[in-house]
Amino acid sequence: MSGLPLTMRAVLLDRVTPAEDIVLREVPVPTVRPGWALVKIKAFGLNHSEKLLRLNEINLNHIHKPIIPGIECVGEVVDPSDTDLAVGTKVVALMGGMGRSFHGSYAEYALLPRHLLFPLEPDLPLSALGAFPETYFTAWGSLFQSLQLTSEDILLVRGATCALGYAAIRLAKALGCHVVATTHKKEKMKLLQNADEVLLDDGTLSGKVSGVTKALDLVGPRVLKDTLRALDPGGVVCQTGLLGGVYTCQNFDPIKDIPNGVYLTGFFSNFPTQEVMKELISFIHQHHITPDVGHVFDFSDIRSAIMAQDDGTVNGKIVVVVEEDAS
Numbered sequence: 001m002s003g004l005p006l007t008m009r010a011v012l013l014d015r016v017t018p019a020e021d022i023v024l025r026e027v028p029v030p031t032v033r034p035g036w037a038l039v040k041i042k043a044f045g046l047n048h049s050e051k052l053l054r055l056n057e058i059n060l061n062h063i064h065k066p067i068i069p070g071i072e073c074v075g076e077v078v079d080p081s082d083t084d085l086a087v088g089t090k091v092v093a094l095m096g097g098m099g100r101s102f103h104g105s106y107a108e109y110a111l112l113p114r115h116l117l118f119p120l121e122p123d124l125p126l127s128a129l130g131a132f133p134e135t136y137f138t139a140w141g142s143l144f145q146s147l148q149l150t151s152e153d154i155l156l157v158r159g160a161t162c163a164l165g166y167a168a169i170r171l172a173k174a175l176g177c178h179v180v181a182t183t184h185k186k187e188k189m190k191l192l193q194n195a196d197e198v199l200l201d202d203g204t205l206s207g208k209v210s211g212v213t214k215a216l217d218l219v220g221p222r223v224l225k226d227t228l229r230a231l232d233p234g235g236v237v238c239q240t241g242l243l244g245g246v247y248t249c250q251n252f253d254p255i256k257d258i259p260n261g262v263y264l265t266g267f268f269s270n271f272p273t274q275e276v277m278k279e280l281i282s283f284i285h286q287h288h289i290t291p292d293v294g295h296v297f298d299f300s301d302i303r304s305a306i307m308a309q310d311d312g313t314v315n316g317k318i319v320v321v322v323e324e325d326a327s
């Protein structure tokens, strides 16, 4: 399509890359192909899984290399190819192989498959939505699809001082639940003021909480058996996060490690659908939910954004603005 530049700035990874070594390179703007639309990226959030990709997963054979990382973005369609989207349509995109099997969002443009593009209302300010796609979709799916949360539930959010934890607390509070949130750092307890109760997690919660009916575990396999033991019969645990640094369950015996009458489920954000995104966006509007943005960086300063992510110094979502909305 005419009027588009031939090259763009992007982060390109082909090996394990410390944050200090991140640079923006000049690469070709992707050429459209059937079923894929070209999106001008306005903003994207940083995610823990991108850190895992950059520091470890990049070595795996199934990762396309070199790869532009980034599993989510908000932007505007600039070339729809043969899809039904009009030029100028505002969209959210996330997951489905983005930033792993095909180039992602740490760039000025991304070529994305139609089924991963979720149109937004035309009047929404895009740069303000950069904190929302993956974090809120995952929180939503974990709470409503997997945990089937209702307003009667007492929800435990374990490892709550991450973007996903803050989002889960906001959604659950909007629904009317009682929320118990944990952090492993005493100095961070004050960040969880939106929850009804805040607990310091020393690795053992079983025997220290009572009445919890649903649990969202963001620390993961390191503590999962303990989370399961913290619930009474009828309780459900959703395993969604891996913050504890252990990625799979070793020596997990379902017969002995899942207490009688307690249920275990999980959530994987790889399969967003138009229907769920619509429901989520309308819930967010209805309840006037604003994502907890920790810090906003300009794209030209992406190295600082990634260094801040590695340092863990930002509380809330790190958002990178590629292009401000026209006012």
Ligand SMILES: NC(=O)c1ccc[n+]([C@@H]2O[C@H](COP(=O)([O-])OP(=O)(O)OC[C@H]3O[C@@H](n4cnc5c(N)ncnc54)[C@H](OP(=O)(O)O)[C@@H]3O)[C@@H](O)[C@H]2O)c1
Binding pocket: 046, 047, 048, 049, 134, 135, 138, 159, 160, 161, 162, 163, 164, 165, 183, 184, 185, 188, 218, 219, 239, 240, 241, 242, 243, 244, 245, 267, 268, 269, 270, 311, 312, 313, 316, 317
């Ligand atoms: N299942 C899925 O499809 C899916 C989708 C999205 C995210 N996730 C997972 O959900 C988790 C949160 O993701 P995110 O992107 O929201 O993370 P994030 O915002 O990048 O948060 C990272 C922060 O979590 C904090 N944290 C809290 N409890 C921790 C603990 N026990 N151990 C280590 N760090 C802890 C750390 O700060 P402090 O240590 O200072 O508290 C760290 O700075 C990640 O494990 C991510 O992989 C899963």
